[in-house]
Amino acid sequence: MQDDHSTADRQSTASQAYAGVDIPMTPKRLEVYTTLLRAGQALSAYELIDRVNLNFSRQLTPISIYRMLEFLEQKHLVRKLKSAGKYVAINPTTQATDQQVLQFLICRECGDVKELGIDQRILVELKACIDSSGFQLKNWELELDCVCTNCSTHCGADTRK
Numbered sequence: 001m002q003d004d005h006s007t008a009d010r011q012s013t014a015s016q017a018y019a020g021v022d023i024p025m026t027p028k029r030l031e032v033y034t035t036l037l038r039a040g041q042a043l044s045a046y047e048l049i050d051r052v053n054l055n056f057s058r059q060l061t062p063i064s065i066y067r068m069l070e071f072l073e074q075k076h077l078v079r080k081l082k083s084a085g086k087y088v089a090i091n092p093t094t095q096a097t098d099q100q101v102l103q104f105l106i107c108r109e110c111g112d113v114k115e116l117g118i119d120q121r122i123l124v125e126l127k128a129c130i131d132s133s134g135f136q137l138k139n140w141e142l143e144l145d146c147v148c149t150n151c152s153t154h155c156g157a158d159t160r161k
């Protein structure tokens with residue numbers, strides 16, 4: 001997918017997203033992060049390579065994109081969705097508060113992603129239930145199966161399952 005925005009616009013969007021975030025960024029990392037942030041949906045590493053190469057006239061390889069995604073994950077700017085094998089960008093300006101845990105809602109129909117801060121108390125309660133079952137929680141990241149408002153109204157998606 002190509003858009004009409006110039007490289008300067010894209011860099012500016014990325015810079016705005018970074019306001020107040022002290023993370024060293026090479027131009028390539030910034031391009032990868034910006035592309036993912038602007039996509040507004042989860043992308044696989046290969047989809048991301050195609051977009052970055054197209055938009056920034058790069059020749060990124062899978063090994064380099066995985067390294068950059070790993071760096072961005074460590075800096076909490078990107079999260080890998082294990083169930084989908086795709087990546088989403090975390091906007092540092094919409095981080096969850098201390099009382100919230102950031103979760104992603106991903107539309108199963110169109111791939112649209114929405115960040116949502118969930119009250120930590122809900123997760124604490126969930127953990128207590130898990131503990132009482134004898135199991136141990138190893139990962140707090142929820143991946144909830146969703147349909148976005150647009151798809152549910154336009155496609156008549158069945159949300160009962």
Ligand SMILES: [Zn+2]
Nearest residue numbers: 107110148151
């Ligand atoms: Zn949707």
